[in-house]
Amino acid sequence: MKIAVLGTGVVGSTIASKLISLGHDVTMGARSAANEKAAAWARTAGGRAAHGDFSRAAAAGEIVFNCTLGAGALDALKAAGEENLGSKILIDVSNPLDFSRGMPPSLFFPGNDSLGERIQRAFPKARVVKTLNTITAGVMVNPARVPGDHDLFMSGNDVQAKSEVAAMLRDWFGWKSAIDLGDITTARGSEAYVLFWVMLMGAVKSVDFNIRVVH
Amino acid sequence: MKIAVLGTGVVGSTIASKLISLGHDVTMGARSAANEKAAAWARTAGGRAAHGDFSRAAAAGEIVFNCTLGAGALDALKAAGEENLGSKILIDVSNPLDFSRGMPPSLFFPGNDSLGERIQRAFPKARVVKTLNTITAGVMVNPARVPGDHDLFMSGNDVQAKSEVAAMLRDWFGWKSAIDLGDITTARGSEAYVLFWVMLMGAVKSVDFNIRVVH
Numbered sequence: 133m134k135i136a137v138l139g140t141g142v143v144g145s146t147i148a149s150k151l152i153s154l155g156h157d158v159t160m161g162a163r164s165a166a167n168e169k170a171a172a173w174a175r176t177a178g179g180r181a182a183h184g185d186f187s188r189a190a191a192a193g194e195i196v197f198n199c200t201l202g203a204g205a206l207d208a209l210k211a212a213g214e215e216n217l218g219s220k221i222l223i224d225v226s227n228p229l230d231f232s233r234g235m236p237p238s239l240f241f242p243g244n245d246s247l248g249e250r251i252q253r254a255f256p257k258a259r260v261v262k263t264l265n266t267i268t269a270g271v272m273v274n275p276a277r278v279p280g281d282h283d284l285f286m287s288g289n290d291v292q293a294k295s296e297v298a299a300m301l302r303d304w305f306g307w308k309s310a311i312d313l314g315d316i317t318t319a320r321g322s323e324a325y326v327l328f329w330v331m332l333m334g335a336v337k338s339v340d341f342n343i344r345v346v347h
Numbered sequence: 348m349k350i351a352v353l354g355t356g357v358v359g360s361t362i363a364s365k366l367i368s369l370g371h372d373v374t375m376g377a378r379s380a381a382n383e384k385a386a387a388w389a390r391t392a393g394g395r396a397a398h399g400d401f402s403r404a405a406a407a408g409e410i411v412f413n414c415t416l417g418a419g420a421l422d423a424l425k426a427a428g429e430e431n432l433g434s435k436i437l438i439d440v441s442n443p444l445d446f447s448r449g450m451p452p453s454l455f456f457p458g459n460d461s462l463g464e465r466i467q468r469a470f471p472k473a474r475v476v477k478t479l480n481t482i483t484a485g486v487m488v489n490p491a492r493v494p495g496d497h498d499l500f501m502s503g504n505d506v507q508a509k510s511e512v513a514a515m516l517r518d519w520f521g522w523k524s525a526i527d528l529g530d531i532t533t534a535r536g537s538e539a540y541v542l543f544w545v546m547l548m549g550a551v552k553s554v555d556f557n558i559r560v561v562h
Contacts, residue, residue, distance in 0.1 A: 321546030331536030
């Protein structure tokens, strides 16, 4: 499959490398076509890896992962371009974290909006699915790093898109199931959870953890 | 033990009734000494139950549960009075939820402050322990309503107070253990989690659930 990964950080490169290892054609997108991290990633990752600016990457992908930092996510997607995003599945992994006061981060909005919703509003044709944003990058692509059963969450307006993403994340990364929280407004919940994740990280003293919903 | 429960809602009455059933002397506090819900609770709950205004209740308790609504919590505690709260353990169950735009709620602060911290700042001598705020009232006093292992969380500056509260919640309600998130600033995490809890409730279609941290 042809997949765009927007973002050159730990999340973007972890997802992009995993997808390459599965035999996909991955284009990593960055603000500039000359981005050195993206170029270095593409060199290391081998023949099926490419890189370019956000617009080139979004055009190349049949689906698009948004792995940019929350503060720059909307600008990155604007640079990717509505014409390139079209009605593609847009897997939004970003979180609206404000690090301007240092650690711990706060949210850009106090739970009455979400980055997932803002992205869906800005690109109404795109089929935004918010997921993977509640775990560290290494666990995203390898849930077995955390022992036993634990949960992935999903928010989005398009039920078919959520179902397709759930199947892809199962086949690619090994996520046995995902809890469908509902439409994209439920991203408010999973994005707010990330503030709790930071505190749990401090208590567990590891990033390799997750939660399981028990009922 | 003599225990004050501030708040007459589902959380306050559930905790107060459970404590009465265990043989404690419980005074339920309300804004007014003539509060009908508090009076009705005290009549039903029997001989060891009393009620009064916030100040009378806080004075009567050796420890104090704050079960008021987040929007009124600081005012309720001011009415309770610093002289009555003293250096008592103050178990803060409240959440800074803003329902002014209806459901789902948002937070009063975007994660860069918390109600737990505000209460600790307003009453610096009180030993504030934030806990029980991540589950529904029925599960607070009976964790076995949710099958299997699941977690309780705790935030507070006073390590000894957290240890005492953990022992009380074990003996009274059956909580086998609590994850100590750290000082009271970590209440930012557990309070933000409540926005996620609301979305999980929609997905699980029940309030009788909780999470387990897996690592």
